[in-house]
Amino acid sequence: MSNNRYDQIFKKLVKTAYQGNLPEEIEKIRDGDGVTDQYLLYASGGGDPNRVVFKVRGAQGACAKSDDMGEAACLFGAIVRDMEGNVVIAPKNCNGCGECVDVYKHYSLVDKKEFVPLIKLLQDRKVPVFAIIAPAFIGQFGPAVTPGKMRAALKQLGFYGMVEVALFADILTLKEALEFDRHVNDEDDFMLTSMCCPIWVSMVKKVYRDLVPHISPSVSPMVACGRGVKHLHPGARVVFIGPCIAKKAEAKEPDIRDAVDAVLTFRELEQIFAAVGINPADLEEDESEHSSGAGRIYARTGGVSQAIAATLNRLRPDRKIKIRALQADGVQDCRRMLQDVLEGRINGNFLEGMGCNGGCVGGPKVIIDLAKGRRTVEAYSREAGLMTPVDNRYVMELLRRLGIQNTADFLDSSKAAMFIRDFERRN
Ligand code: SF4
Structure with a gap:
């Protein structure tokens, strides 16, 4: 067996x-x-x-x-x-x-x-069930499977709609840029991003606990997206689709379990399409979304830092202390970087870690190889035209619908509650 x-x-x-x-x-x-x-x-x-x-x-x-x-x-x-x-x-x-x-x-x-218990819900269509899909999805199901075709395929399975998590990665990019601006004001200050990767977050929370005060108080784009969808569609259910097993665990963490009801991997989705005879490449295009290049490159290592650095420059061009990003990918590399931080051997001020080699495009449940995944993600990011969410009117409109009227609202815990996570609290 x-x-x-x-x-x-x-x-x-x-x-x-x-x-x-x-x-x-x-x-x-x-x-x-x-x-x-x-x-x-x-x-x-x-x-x-x-x-x-x-x-x-x-x-x-x-x-x-x-x-x-x-x-x-x-x-x-x-x-x-x-x-x-x-x-x-x-x-x-x-x-x-x-x-x-x-x-x-x-x-x-x-x-x-986690898919089988959802099937009745998808077939009954009494409750809207949304698929939210990780930025790494582009190219995973073949070059002909555009975001519009993927949306059409998910609707055939019974989903009410599909949202690209890249849109919420855009939103978190803004928040992280503002967190950096708030917390890093001295040459010795540094910040660990809390974004995206649950393995990185678990390592800090469970093994390198002394570094928790340096972790930015933000939820992941998956959690932000799940909460955003439920805010705009009360009563909806949300299913995250990504390259990662660890997201199944993240979705169950007590302080954020309201956001996402189930998690599927890309490989599972591929198996589901095969089981029910759906070939996404053959379907008519459904509508597309308008995330920025920033949110789309979260799928590969270095993407988070690049997106946040560009956004900070756009928001605070005169800022003296710029982002000096350090990245680690793969568990061993993340360990090394966190150990260096503990022992004072770093010269960066913004630390990004991803548990898989190459980032999410190297996740355990991807379908295409890492190099191909990275190339496809880069091309999709360039296709967006706009690099930062600051200039993206769709992101700004979405934020207004979620109760954030301007960037200062991000630092107001009553207005930005759905995007905030308290890592100091032990679950
Ligand atoms: S999933 Fe496997 S590697 Fe991860 S904590 Fe559990 S036993 Fe360890």
């Missing part, structure tokens, strides 16, 4: 759920060997609702004692051995970052798939 088999089970469940005969299919697949039953459970969205990554016990080879010290790979100390020496996950340490799922396939670790 392999993760491949797990994906096959998921596809079968999706197909039969859309056909309306899911219970019969589950009975057909169930074979009582324990392993298949657990794959069925996690592929259909069951199991502990607060957890994301599970060990499938009893899978072939998975519980064998091994000299391979896989537990060393878990930064959070959650891969451990039980009394019999079997490799297991310690739920209280696991934050669902998903780093282990593909690296330690031989331990039969799987991430829960």
